[in-house]
Amino acid sequence: MPGRCLLALACHLGLASVFAADPTSERIITCGWNAPTLGQFARDVPRMPGAVPLTGAVLTLHADSGIPDPLATAHGRADWNGLDVERSIQAMRTAASPTMTDNYLLLKANPGDIDWFDDAGWEIIVDHYRVAADIARRAGLRGLLLDAEPYTDPHRQFQYSRQAQASQHTFAEYQVMARTRGRQVMQAIAKEFPEAQLASFFLLSYLVQDHPHRGPSPVGRGDADWCLAGHAYGLLPAFVDGWLDVIPKTMTIIDGCENGYWFQSRDDFFSHAAAVRDGGEQLVSPANRDKYRNQVEIAFPIFLDAIHPSLAGEYTLQPERSDRLALLRRNLAAAIDAGDGLVWLYGEHGRWWPEATDEALWHGKDVYPTWETQLPGISAAIAETVTAAAHNQTAGHRAVTSPIDLQSPATERSDQTTERSDQTTADGDGPTDPNDGPEAPGDGQIEATVIDSVPTWESIPAEDGTVKLDNGQVHISGADRGSAMAVLQVKPDRQYMVQIQVVQQGYGLTQVDIRWRTSDGHWADKPFEVVAFPADGDPTQPRTITAIAQSPPEPHDLVVVCTASRQRNEQDAALFGNLLVGEVDSPTETSSPPSETAPSQIP
Structure with missing residues (x-):
C-alpha cells in the first residue's frame, strides 16, 4: 500500500479509487x-x-x-x-x-x-x-x-x-x-x-x-x-x-x-x-x-x-x-x-x-x-x-475475439424470442399424444436404418411426482426430476441416431440422455454419453428430440433415458413417445446432435 498519509483522503474517496491499478495490466x-x-x-x-x-x-x-x-x-x-x-x-x-x-x-x-x-x-x-x-x-x-x-x-x-x-x-x-x-x-x-x-x-x-x-x-x-x-x-x-x-x-x-x-x-x-x-x-x-x-x-x-x-x-x-x-x-x-x-x-x-x-x-x-x-x-x-501477455498487449499482438455465428450447427438458433404463459390443451386434460403429431423431420444430411431391436422400458424411481409407462409412452408429471428408460440391444463401435417425440403441458424441462450399460449392469464412461433437448418450437405441440451417439467398442446395451424435470406440480406434465433408433448409414466424425437447419431422419 503506497503511503499511509493517504488514509485520511481514502476515507472520503474510497480506498479502491486511491489504490487503483493500471487498468491495462493483467x-x-x-x-x-x-x-x-x-x-x-x-x-x-x-x-x-x-x-x-x-x-x-x-x-x-x-x-x-x-x-x-x-x-x-x-x-x-x-x-x-x-x-x-x-x-x-x-x-x-x-x-x-x-x-x-x-x-x-x-x-x-x-x-x-x-x-x-x-x-x-x-x-x-x-x-x-x-x-x-x-x-x-x-x-x-x-x-x-x-x-x-x-x-x-x-x-x-x-x-x-x-x-x-x-x-x-x-x-x-x-x-x-x-x-x-x-x-x-x-x-x-x-x-x-x-x-x-x-x-x-x-x-x-x-x-x-x-x-x-x-x-x-x-x-x-x-x-x-x-x-x-x-x-x-x-x-x-x-x-x-x-x-x-x-x-x-x-x-x-x-x-x-x-x-x-x-x-x-x-x-x-x-x-x-x-x-x-x-x-x-x-x-x-x-x-x-x-x-x-x-x-x-x-x-x-x-x-x-x-x-x-x-x-x-x-x-x-x-x-x-x-x-x-x-x-x-x-x-x-x-x-x-x-x-x-x-x-x-x-x-x-x-x-x-x-x-x-x-x-x-x-x-x-x-x-x-x-x-x-x-x-x-x-x-x-x-x-x-x-x-x-503484457508484452504482447504492449506490442499490439493481443488477440481480438471475433464474433461466432449463432446460427452454426453447434449453437444453431432462430433469432427470435417469444413470450408464453401456462399453456394446456384445449380440453385441459394434459398434453396431446406425440404419436398424433408430425413425423420426424424430412430428408437431411444424416440417414439411419431402423434397427431390429424391441426396447424394454423401465421406470426410474423418483422422490416426487408421477412416472407412468404405457405401451412405449412415458408420462411424467409433478416431478422435480422423473425419468424412464428404454433399453435396446445394439452392436459395439457403431453410430446410432435416436429420435423421440415429446409434448408438454405447463412448465418443465424435457431431455433425452443416451447412455450405455453392460449386461451385468456396468455403465460406460461419460465420454460416450450424449444429452439432447427438444428442437425449437411450441412445447404444447409434439417436438422431436434427436441425438447421435457412438456405442463403446465393447458390447453394451443402448439406454435411452427420457427425463422431465423442474415441474412445479401435477399440472405440469410431459409425454414422450414414438421412439425410433437407427444405425447411421455413413458414420459422421462427431457425436453431437445434427443441426436443426439440416434435419436428420430415420426412414
Whole structure:
C-alpha cells in the first residue's frame, strides 16, 4: 500500500479509487476453499510463501460477534446490522501490499429460501448487499463477488420451480419480480460504493450454451421462455437485467465464466467469450444492451486441481499430458487474451496462504500443502505467462475475439424470442399424444436404418411426482426430476441416431440422455454419453428430440433415458413417445446432435 498519509483522503474517496491499478495490466486473483478472511489477508499478505504472482484475492469475512460467516447467507433473513467487523476493516486499511490490490468480498446467494414475491424477505436481502458494499468500500476492496450457486437444498434462488409461490405465478410474472429485485440490489450497492466492481463466478455465461444439467440455452430460440422456465438459472437474466436498469456509469459487472474450468483448447476460451458477449446481450432487454456491451466484462478461471495430474480425479484436464505446467501456461494465456484482463485461480486442495490460525474460517480443517508444493514451478509459470501477455498487449499482438455465428450447427438458433404463459390443451386434460403429431423431420444430411431391436422400458424411481409407462409412452408429471428408460440391444463401435417425440403441458424441462450399460449392469464412461433437448418450437405441440451417439467398442446395451424435470406440480406434465433408433448409414466424425437447419431422419 503506497503511503499511509493517504488514509485520511481514502476515507472520503474510497480506498479502491486511491489504490487503483493500471487498468491495462493483467489481474490474477486467487479463490477457493482456503480463501482468506479480511483479517487473515491483512496479517499474512506480507509473509506469503514464495514469490506469489497474484494481484489480489477473493476474501471472506469473520465477524467478531454475531454470525461468524455472515456473507455465506446473503440471501437469507439474518440481521447483519449488529455485525462487529471493525477490527477486520481497520486491519485491511493498514495492510501493506502495493501489489495485491484486486480484492473482492465474497457473498453467496444462499440459502435462497426467500421467494421473489416476499417483500419483507427481499428488504433484508437488499440490505445485506448494502452492508457488504459498505464493508468492501471501507476495507479498500475493488468490490463484491457474488456466488449464485445454490448450496442449501432444496432452495435454489434462480430456479423458477423451486420458488414457494411458483404455482401461483407464471414464469413471466417471476421475471418481472426478479428484475425489480435486481434494481433494488444495484441501487443499494451503488449508494454505498458507486465505483464498485460487481464480479461473479458466473452470470449469463451459464445460459449462452446448452448444458446437460442446467438446460438448453435460450439464446436465439423462439421458445426462449420455455428454456428459461426450465433452466436451473432461468431467473438470473432478469435479475441481471434489473442491475443494468440502474447501474451507474462508474460501476462494472464481471461475468466469471466458470465453465472455463473445463476448457481443452485456446479456441474454447475465445468461442465462449464470443458467446457471452454476443449471446448474453440477447438475454437482457433491448434498452440495456448498450450497457451490457460497455459495462459487463469477461473473466476466466483456471481450476488448479484439474491442472494437477491427480487432485481432480476423473475431472483432470488432459490426463495424458505429462507437462502440467505447459497446460497451465496455455490455458492461462488463453484466459488472459480472450477475457478482459482478470483471471481467477480456483483451488480446493492447495493454498497460497500461510497456515491458518483462528483468523481463518478454514482453521483446523482442509489444510493442504501450498500450490508451489503441489505444482512445483507454478509461481514462475504464472509470472512468465503474465509477462508474455503484457508484452504482447504492449506490442499490439493481443488477440481480438471475433464474433461466432449463432446460427452454426453447434449453437444453431432462430433469432427470435417469444413470450408464453401456462399453456394446456384445449380440453385441459394434459398434453396431446406425440404419436398424433408430425413425423420426424424430412430428408437431411444424416440417414439411419431402423434397427431390429424391441426396447424394454423401465421406470426410474423418483422422490416426487408421477412416472407412468404405457405401451412405449412415458408420462411424467409433478416431478422435480422423473425419468424412464428404454433399453435396446445394439452392436459395439457403431453410430446410432435416436429420435423421440415429446409434448408438454405447463412448465418443465424435457431431455433425452443416451447412455450405455453392460449386461451385468456396468455403465460406460461419460465420454460416450450424449444429452439432447427438444428442437425449437411450441412445447404444447409434439417436438422431436434427436441425438447421435457412438456405442463403446465393447458390447453394451443402448439406454435411452427420457427425463422431465423442474415441474412445479401435477399440472405440469410431459409425454414422450414414438421412439425410433437407427444405425447411421455413413458414420459422421462427431457425436453431437445434427443441426436443426439440416434435419436428420430415420426412414
